[in-house]
Amino acid sequence: NAGVMQNPRHLVRRRGQEARLRCSPMKGHSHVYWYRQLPEEGLKFMVYLQKENIIDESGMPKERFSAEFPKEGPSILRIQQVVRGDSAAYFCASSAGRTGSTSDTQYFGPGTRLTVL
Amino acid sequence: QKEVEQDPGPLSVPEGAIVSLNCTYSNSAFQYFMWYRQYSRKGPELLMYTYSSGNKEDGRFTAQVDKSSKYISLFIRDSQPSDSATYLCAMSGDSNYQLIWGAGTKLIIKP
Numbered sequence: 287n288a289g290v291m292q293n294p295r296h297l298v299r300r301r302g303q304e305a306r307l308r309c310s311p312m313k314g315h316s317h318v319y320w321y322r323q324l325p326e327e328g329l330k331f332m333v334y335l336q337k338e339n340i341i342d343e344s345g346m347p348k349e350r351f352s353a354e355f356p357k358e359g360p361s362i363l364r365i366q367q368v369v370r371g372d373s374a375a376y377f378c379a380s381s382a383g384r385t386g387s388t389s390d391t392q393y394f395g396p397g398t399r400l401t402v403l
Numbered sequence: 404q405k406e407v408e409q410d411p412g413p414l415s416v417p418e419g420a421i422v423s424l425n426c427t428y429s430n431s432a433f434q435y436f437m438w439y440r441q442y443s444r445k446g447p448e449l450l451m452y453t454y455s456s457g458n459k460e461d462g463r464f465t466a467q468v469d470k471s472s473k474y475i476s477l478f479i480r481d482s483q484p485s486d487s488a489t490y491l492c493a494m495s496g497d498s499n500y501q502l503i504w505g506a507g508t509k510l511i512i513k514p
Contacts (some may be wrong), residue, residue: 289432291444297506298507319500326411326506327506328407328409328491328493328504328505328506328507329447329491329493329502329504331502331503334500334501335485342500342501344501345501352488375445379446381500382455390500391452392449392450392500392502393449394446394447394448395446396444396445396446397444397445398448
């Protein structure tokens with residue numbers, strides 16, 4: 287049973303380019319979450335998606351960042367016109383999304399480390 | 404002031420010692436409390452999950468929540484070098500998904 291998969295593991299972009307980060311959830315999971323982790327800091331929630339729906343994007347910067355989780359294929363976090371401050375580790379998590387449960391464990395992928403030159 | 408405070412460490416202890424890791428928080432609405440372990444260059448791995456107050460034990464790990472003091476702890480008994488990692492606390496309120504994270508405590512277990 288493969289865990290959460292993210293690719294690429296490392297991504298280098300120059301300022302102004304676009305970055306696309308992919309996340310394939312665990313088998314049977316339909317809920318995906320994206321987090322950003324800066325050095326020496328905790329993870330920061332960015333966005334919560336279900337298939338074809340954005341449930342909560344309150345943690346996403348208003349400009350340049352977007353996320354999708356299409357009916358087929360992985361979830362994509364897209365950063366347009368990257369700046370040096372976007373350099374960070376981006377983690378994706380998935381869960382089964384048991385409605386009404388007090389526990390909906392999020393399982394994390396290995397992360398994508400984005401470096402903006 | 405951050406919503407969740409966690410001492411970054413590093414915390415260095417000899418093998419076999421009991422380790423105590425802690426977080427404090429300011430939001431009284433938090434009800435779900437988690438501890439994750441993160442090895443270098445890896446994603447966080449859930450260790451313990453607690454709802455509301457109380458204790459929970461799983462093998463060598465014990466999680467405690469004191470909502471009156473807004474304080475949570477993770478205890479590791481008989482610590483092993485393989486326990487060396489960064490330990491992150493995370494918590495949430497009604498949403499149960501928008502986790503608020505501590506910065507993590509780096510733990511080093513010396514053989």
